[in-house]
Amino acid sequence: MAVPVRAVTRCWRPAALCQWLRSGTPGCQFSQSTHSSGRDTHFGFQTVPEEEKGEKVYRVFESVAQKYDIMNDSMSLGIHRLWKDWFINHMNPTPGTQLLDVAGGTGDIAFRFINYIRAQREKLIRNQTKSQQNLSWSDISRSYSHDQLGPLMGSQAVICDINKEMLKVGKDKLQRLGYSEGLSWVAGDAEELPFADDKFDVYTIAFGIRNVTHIDKALEEAYRVLKPGGRFLCLEFSQVNNPLLARLYDLYSFQVIPVLGEIIAGDWKSYQYLVESIRRFPPQEEFKEMIEDAGFFKVNYHNLTSGVVAVHSGFKL
Template sequence: MGVTACGALCGRHRQLLLLLARGFCSGFRRFSAEGETHFGFQTVSEAEKGEKVYQVFESVAKKYDVMNDSMSLGIHRLWKDILLHQMNPYPGTQLLDVAGGTGDIAFRFINYIRSQRERQVQQKLRSHQNLSWQEILKSYQEGEQKSLGGSHVVVCDINKEMLTVGKQKACHLGYSEGLSWVVGNAEELPFNDDKFDIYTIAFGIRNVTLIDQALKEAYRVLKPGGRFLCLEFSQVNNPLISRIYDLYSFQIIPVLGEIIAGDWKSYQYLVESIRRFPAQEEFKEMIEDTGFLKVEYRNVSSGIVAIHSGFKL
C-alpha cells in the first residue's frame, strides 16, 4: 500500500509540474509575441506602455498647456508657428492632426487659412477698382461665409481627456467651423485610405508604442501628393547647449511638474521619452522606409526639436 500510494503521489507531482511548465511556457510565448518596448527608461510590454502613456496624459491633460509654457518658457508656441509656416496650407486643405487633443495645431491651421482667404478677397478687390460699395460689401460678406474655403481639420487623439480639454478651448476661443474631434489610435486610424492632404503629429509620435505602424497609417490615409509633417523633440547638436538642456530637463522639469500639476512621475517620463526617441537621421530613415519620398528634416533651436517632412508620391 505504501509503495502504491507513493507511486500515485509521484504521478500527481509529475502532472502538476507538467501543468506548471505548460502554463509558464504559454505565458512566456504570449509575452514574447507581444514584445517589449520602453516607457521612458523602463522596459515594459507593448500593452503596458499603451496603458501607462494613456494614464500619463489623462493625468496631465488639464495642466498640459500651462506646463508646456513653463517647461519650454513659451517657446513651444514659436515651434508650432514654424510648423504651420512650413506647412503653408491653402484654402480647401484637408488636415489630419494626430495626437493633437488640445487643439494647438488645429487652431493655428484655421487662423492660417482665414488669413489666406482674407488675402485672396483683398487681392480680388484690388484687381477690380471700379466696384461699387454694394459689390465690395457683398465680396466681404461672401468671404466671411466661406472663411476657410472648404478647409477642414480633424483632431484625432487616443486620450478622451485631452480631447475634452481641446473642445473646451475651441468653445472658449470661438472655433467651430471646419473642425471636428475624433477618438482614435495613431497605430490604427479610423479613416479611409487617401483621405487627407496633410498629416501632422506634434510632440506625439514618441509616445506611440509602434512608431513604424503609426507611420504606415499616416501614409495610408494621405492622398497621393499628400504631406507628412512631424514636430518632435530631437537630438541637440551643440555640446554646450546639450549639457544645459540635460540639466534643465532632469533637474527642473520634474520639479515644475510636481509644483504646477502635482505630478512628478508623468513629467519624469516625458523627459525620459525624449531621450529614447530616435535621432534625426534615424527617424528620417524610418519615414523613408515607410514609403515617403523627398524626406527631410529641419532642426529648430539647435535640434531641441526637429520638423520632419515627407510626401506620398
C-alpha cells in the first residue's frame, strides 16, 4: 500500500549541503530556517541559536550511524533490546496496523513490529487449524480461499528519518536480515512530516524526540498524521527515580560512554552530546503534560529500569 507523500517546496539547509542532500535524498526537508529566529535552544549543555541545532544534530547522527547498533549494545549492555521488545509488546499491534516509525532509520522498531505481526499470524493459523479438526475438506478449502491479506495481513511499517546515513544503515540491515515486504523508507523531518492527515494507526518514536528542535511541533505532527483512535508511543531516556542508581548512572554516562564512543566509533564529542541531551529532556510528568497539550487523551507512561527510560502513550480520540 502506497503512503501519500506531501509535496515538498523547500529545503532548509545551507545551499551547498542542501544540493548534496537533494541528489541522494529526494523529498528531504528540515525544520531549520535560513533566517534567524533570534531564539536560542540547547544542544546538549551548549546554548545555540535555534536555526543551528538541526544542523548540529544531523552531523552527530551522520557521524555515529555506522557504529550506532554496536554502540547501543555497548552503552546499555544489550538492555536496549529488552526495552524495545517491551515497547512492541506494549503496543500490541493487530493485523492490518499501519505504523509510522519516526527517527527510526536503523529499523529496530519497525523490524520488531514486522516480527510481532508475523507471530500473530502464526498464532491465528494454529488456532484456525485446531478449529478445523472436524470440518469437511470443502469447508477447509473455503476458509483458505478467504485467507488473510498475505503474510502480514495488510500491516505495513513506514520508517521516517531525517538523516540519510541512518536510513542507509537501516536499508543495509533490511537486506542482511532478509525482510522482503511490509517496510518502506522515507526521508523526512519529525517537525514537518511528509504525510497526509489521518494516515496511520500507530506513531512511534524511539530515542529520537529529545533531538528535535521543537518537541511541541513534533508532537503536533504526530497528532496530525494519526487516524482518529490512533496511538502515540514514545520510548525515550528519562529521569531515574532511584537516588543511588541515579548517581551511578550519571557517573557511567559522563565518565564511560564518551570513552566508549572514542574507542568504538572514534567519536567522543557525539556521545558526549548524546549523554548531555538526555539530561536536558523533560522529566516524565512534564513530558506527559506536553503530550496532553498536543491534543492526546489517556496519556500515561511506564518507567523501565527505574526510569532510565520511559514509554509514553496517548490516543487521538
